[in-house]
Amino acid sequence: xxxxxxxxxxxxxxxxxxxxxxxxxxxxxxxxxxxxxxxxxxxxxxxxxxxxxxxxxxxxxxxxxxxxxxxxxxxxxxxxxxxxxxxxxxxxxxxxxxxxxxxxxxxxxxxxxxxxxxxxxxxxxxxxxxxxxxxxxxxxxxxxxxxxxxxxxxxxxxxxxxxxxxxxxxxxxxxxxxxxxxxxxxxxxxxxxxxxxxxxxxxxxxxxxxxxxxxxxxxxxxxxxxxxxxxxxxxxxxxxxxxxxxxxxxxxxxxxxxxxxxxxxxxxxxxxxxxxxxxxxxxxxxxxxxxxxxxxx
Amino acid sequence: xxxxxxxxxxxxxxxxxxxxxxxxxxxxxxxxxxxxxxxxxxxxxxxxxxxxxxxxxxxxxxxxxxxxxxxxxxxxxxxxxxxxxxxxxxxxxxxxxxxxxxxxxxxxxxxxxxxxxxxxxxxxxxxxxxxxxxxxxxxxxxxxxxxxxxxxxxxxxxxxxxxxxxxxxxxxxxxxxxxxxxxxxxxxxxxxxxxxxxxxxxxxxxxxxxxxxxxxxxxxxxxxxxxxxxxxxxxxxxxxxxxxxxxxxxxxxxxxxxxxxxxxxxxxxxxxxxxxxxxxxxxxxxxxxxxxxxxxxxxxxxxxxxxxxxxxxxxxxxxxxxxxxxxxxxxxxxxxxxxx
Numbered sequence: 102x103x104x105x106x107x108x109x110x111x112x113x114x115x116x117x118x119x120x121x122x123x124x125x126x127x128x129x130x131x132x133x134x135x136x137x138x139x140x141x142x143x144x145x146x147x148x149x150x151x152x153x154x155x156x157x158x159x160x161x162x163x164x165x166x167x168x169x170x171x172x173x174x175x176x177x178x179x180x181x182x183x184x185x186x187x188x189x190x191x192x193x194x195x196x197x198x199x200x201x202x203x204x205x206x207x208x209x210x211x212x213x214x215x216x217x218x219x220x221x222x223x224x225x226x227x228x229x230x231x232x233x234x235x236x237x238x239x240x241x242x243x244x245x246x247x248x249x250x251x252x253x254x255x256x257x258x259x260x261x262x263x264x265x266x267x268x269x270x271x272x273x274x275x276x277x278x279x280x281x282x283x284x285x286x287x288x289x290x291x292x293x294x295x296x297x298x299x300x301x302x303x304x305x306x307x308x309x310x311x312x313x314x315x316x317x318x319x320x321x322x323x324x325x326x327x328x329x330x331x332x333x334x335x336x337x338x339x340x341x342x343x344x345x346x347x348x349x350x351x352x353x354x355x356x357x358x359x360x361x362x363x364x365x366x367x368x369x370x371x372x373x374x375x376x377x378x379x380x381x382x383x384x385x386x387x388x389x390x391x392x393x394x395x396x397x398x
Numbered sequence: 399x400x401x402x403x404x405x406x407x408x409x410x411x412x413x414x415x416x417x418x419x420x421x422x423x424x425x426x427x428x429x430x431x432x433x434x435x436x437x438x439x440x441x442x443x444x445x446x447x448x449x450x451x452x453x454x455x456x457x458x459x460x461x462x463x464x465x466x467x468x469x470x471x472x473x474x475x476x477x478x479x480x481x482x483x484x485x486x487x488x489x490x491x492x493x494x495x496x497x498x499x500x501x502x503x504x505x506x507x508x509x510x511x512x513x514x515x516x517x518x519x520x521x522x523x524x525x526x527x528x529x530x531x532x533x534x535x536x537x538x539x540x541x542x543x544x545x546x547x548x549x550x551x552x553x554x555x556x557x558x559x560x561x562x563x564x565x566x567x568x569x570x571x572x573x574x575x576x577x578x579x580x581x582x583x584x585x586x587x588x589x590x591x592x593x594x595x596x597x598x599x600x601x602x603x604x605x606x607x608x609x610x611x612x613x614x615x616x617x618x619x620x621x622x623x624x625x626x627x628x629x630x631x632x633x634x635x636x637x638x639x640x641x642x643x644x645x646x647x648x649x650x651x652x653x654x655x656x657x658x659x660x661x662x663x664x665x666x667x668x669x670x671x672x673x674x675x676x677x678x679x680x681x682x683x684x685x686x687x688x689x690x691x692x693x694x695x696x697x698x699x700x701x702x703x704x705x706x707x708x709x710x711x712x713x714x715x716x717x718x719x720x721x722x723x724x725x726x727x728x729x730x731x732x733x734x735x736x737x738x
Contacts, residue, residue, distance in 0.1 A: 139531060186711065195531055196477055200671070201714040203664065207707030214700040318700075322660070329535060368546045371539040378536045382528050 104359075109238060111355045117244045119351025120251035121310050123344050125324045126331035127258060128302030130343035133332045135275040135295040138187055138198040144325030145209035146175045146300045150307025151316045152213060155223050164225040164312070171308035172301045179300025183293050206321065213318035223311040243312045250309055254302065255344060271295060323367070330374045336384025345386065349373075414728070421728040439585055443578050450694075451581055457682075457690045458584035459645045464669045464681035465591045466638025472676030473607035473631040474624075475614050476525050476533045480541030481639060482662035487544060488514045488640030489647030489657065490555055493564040498554070503648075504569045511640040517544075518636030519629055526625045541663065549655035560654035567648045580649045587645070588682070591638060596678050607631060611676070665689075668706060671713050674720025683721050 129143045150171040157167030186201045231239040262268035274281040274288050282288045306324070314320070327350055334349070335342025350370055357369040377385060424431050443451050467481050488510045495506035521537045528536060548555045555561055567574045567583070574580055598604045609617045610624050617624050647653050656662065669688045673680030692702050717724065 186715075189715065196534065197714060197718075199531065199534070200667070201711055203667075204707040204710030204714065207664070207703050207710065209707075211700040211702075211704035211707060214703070326538075333532065333535060362550065364550045365546060368543055371543050371546075375536055375539040375543075378528060378532055378539075379524055382532050 106237070107359060108356075109235070111359055112352070113234065113238060113240060115352040115355030116348075117240070117248055117351075118355055119348040120248040121306060121313075122324075122327050122331065122347035122351045123251050124254060124302055124306040124309070125328045126335070126343040126347040127255060127340055128299035128306070129328035130332050130335060130340040131258070131262075131271075132296055132299035134340060135271060136187065136191075136292050138190075138195055139329060139332070140182075140187070140202050140296075140299070141199050141325055141329075142182065142186075142202040142205040142209065143300075143303050143328050144321030144323070145206045146179065146303035146321075147307035147310075147324045148209055148213055148318065148321035149178065150175050150304030151223070151311040151320060152217065152307075153304070154308035154311045155221050155316050158223055158225075164223070167223075168305065168308040171304045175304025175307075176297045176301035179297040180293060182300070183296040187296065188289075188292075206325065210318050210321065217316075217318060220315040220317040222315055225312045228312060241313070243309075247309050247313065250305070254305070258340075267291075267294075327370075330370065334374065334377050334385055336386045339384065339386055342384055342386035414731075418728050418731055421725055425729055436589070443581050448577060451577055453690055453693050455577070455581050455584055455649060456693070457685045458581070458588050459642050459649065460665075460669065460685040460689050461588050461681050462584070462591055462645065463639050463642035464666055464673065464684055465588075465595055466635040466642070467666050467670050468595075468675065468677075468681055469607075469631045469634040469638070470522075471670055473604075473611060473634075474525070474628045475611045476529065476628065477667075478521060478537040478632075479534050479660070479663050479667075480521055480537040480544070481635075481666040482660075483541035483544040483658040484514055484517060484636060484639040485643035485646065486548065486653065486655075486658035487517055488643030489653050490548060490561065490643075492644045493561055493647045493653055494554060496565050497561070502569075503565075503567055507644050510644055511637055514640035514643070515633050515636040518632040518639075522629050522632035523625075525628050538660065541658070542660065545655055545658040545660075548658055555655070556653070558655060560652050561647075562652040564647050564651045564653065567645075574648075580645070584645055584649075587641060592678060592682075599678065603627075603630065608676075664706075664710075668710050668713075670720075671718075672709065672720055674722035674724070674726070677720065677722035677726065679725075680720055680722040687721075 125143065125147060128146075129140060132138065132140050132143075153171040153174045154164070154167040157170045158164055162170070182202075182205060186205060187198055190197045190201065225243060227242045230242040232242055232245055233239045234245070260268075262272060270281070270286050271291055271294075273284070274286060274291050278288050278292075303324075307320075327347070330350060331343040331346040334346035335344070350373070353373060354366050354370055357366050361369065442454065446454065463481065463485055470476065470478055491510035491513050492503075492506045495501040495509055496503060501509070517540075521540050524536050525533050549558055551557070567580075574583060598607075606617070606622055606627055607630075609620075609622065610627050614624050617627075646657075665688060669681065669684030671684070672687050673682070673684030688706075692698070692705065697705060713720065719727065
């Protein structure tokens with residue numbers, strides 16, 4: 102029975118963790134799918150979001166205000182990054198953008214470490230409150246909130262992309278920038294919008310995970326890797342695939358704790374990713390829109 | 399346009415012209431220039447203090463590793479993100495064999511190089527069908543696995559606190575115990591490595607590397623087995639990385655799992671990029687700027703990381719060919735249309 106209970110508990114934890122990964126993966130996947138570049142600094146935006154929420158609540162703002170501020174800050178910062186570090190390399194190899202944004206990730210980490218040498222915690226009015234989810238199992242309210250935000254965000258993005266004019270334009274741009282431009286679309290503006298929105302999602306993820314875990318300068322590295330993995334496992338710019346991949350990685354990480362030492366939980370993910378890349382480099386889920394993305398990435 | 403036309407007919411006006419003249423003069427007397435560098439390197443320990451000498455040894459060791467790394471970045475069109483783990487495999491293997499199994503240094507070092515080559519071949523094999531970003535990620539996962547295993551097997555590798563004390567290098571009846579001996583050993587290896595790289599770049603194999611790097615599809619079309627050449631490049635890289643790792647482990651006397659971390663790998667990427675990918679002098683310049691300069695000015699911690707990130711951005715943005723690349727560009731400026 103004890104084993105069963107731990108299993109259920111780890112499953113619940115895994116689903117919550119997956120929700121966090123899903124928010125990150127969604128942002129990175131729409132950027133990758135539309136612009137065809139991998140933003141290695143994506144985890145850096147998570148860090149920025151978390152620290153913005155911390156600073157805001159520390160200054161007396163309500164937590165919700167902090168979350169909104171985090172979204173706004175990362176949205177604007179994403180725009181700056183796109184203009185400075187991504188747009189100049191749009192015609193070059195995707196590896197170039199990877200390196201330039203890697204530089205940005207280091208800069209963000211260093212800046213965070215300079216101003217916040219020790220870890221900080223974000224408290225919300227409902228910190229410590231747990232709600233029952235299943236018979237005998239309860240969950241912190243913040244974790245429930247995280248899951249709800251993830252689901253709502255996924256739904257909203259899906260509707261925006263498939264049922265609005267802007268979404269149609271973005272999908273058209275993702276498929277073929279040149280053709281979209283010839284149809285009178287100001288492609289550059291929409292690419293910028295996508296980058297900003299994707300970055301804001303990372304900021305949101307950071308602000309929402311901050312009360313669950315501690316906020317530390319190096320918190321962005323693992324989300325970056327997870328984001329990269331989901332994008333690859335999910336298939337080229339296939340954001341639905343990326344979401345499924347996020348849940349696979351989150352569950353794998355939590356469930357594996359039952360069978361192997363905790364220190365190896367990331368190793369399991371690495372092995373899984375290596376196998377997926379080797380066996381199916383096109384991703385686990387076939388995608389129809391090849392778009393601007395070259396298979397040789 | 400010939401050299402004379404720039405130096406004589408066109409008036410020398412800008413700083414660039416002066417730089418061009420300087421670079422070409424240096425190249426014309428390259429034997430003397432290299433000789434001077436070598437002499438300086440040879441006699442530097444007599445004027446530098448222990449502290450500076452220690453720094454120079456670091457620079458030399460990292461140079462060896464970057465020379466190796468350059469075989470993969472400059473000799474294939476792939477970027478692999480597992481250089482630090484490769485160095486760590488070399489260092490750890492040699493140290494563990496000597497410490498736990500009492501194997502003499504020479505045999506331990508050979509085994510370490512062998513194991514690193516095996517790892518290099520293992521990570522290069524996927525490049526048969528996986529390229530670019532995907533290849534970078536798959537090497538990253540292998541590298542991180544190495545770090546996780548090192549950090550979590552304390553009975554063999556010493557775990558997070560590290561493996562210490564690693565004995566000194568001893569072979570053919572000599573035992574290296576003083577700092578200056580390590581300096582000359584590292585210097586000798588760097589000189590050998592650079593000579594080897596220079597000779598290779600002029601050989602058939604070197605030209606094939608360039609071909610594979612510039613256009614893999616074309617190379618395949620003309621009948622080159624590109625996978626074979628990629629594996630050559632990774633083998634060469636493994637030999638140099640392992641050598642650097644062994645030198646590092648035995649010189650410092652301590653190996654920690656952090657030596658295999660992703661952040662350490664970015665060190666090599668930055669060194670390679672600052673120096674200039676695919677150049678002979680690039681690795682020395684890169685190692686000097688990344689290891690030597692921050693240490694000398696006591697830049698550490700978050701400031702170092704900050705400068706690092708900023709340097710990476712600036713170089714990618716403005717100087718993608720690196721410092722040695724600029725020198726090459728200056729040498730050939732105005733003499734031919736393409737700058738391959």
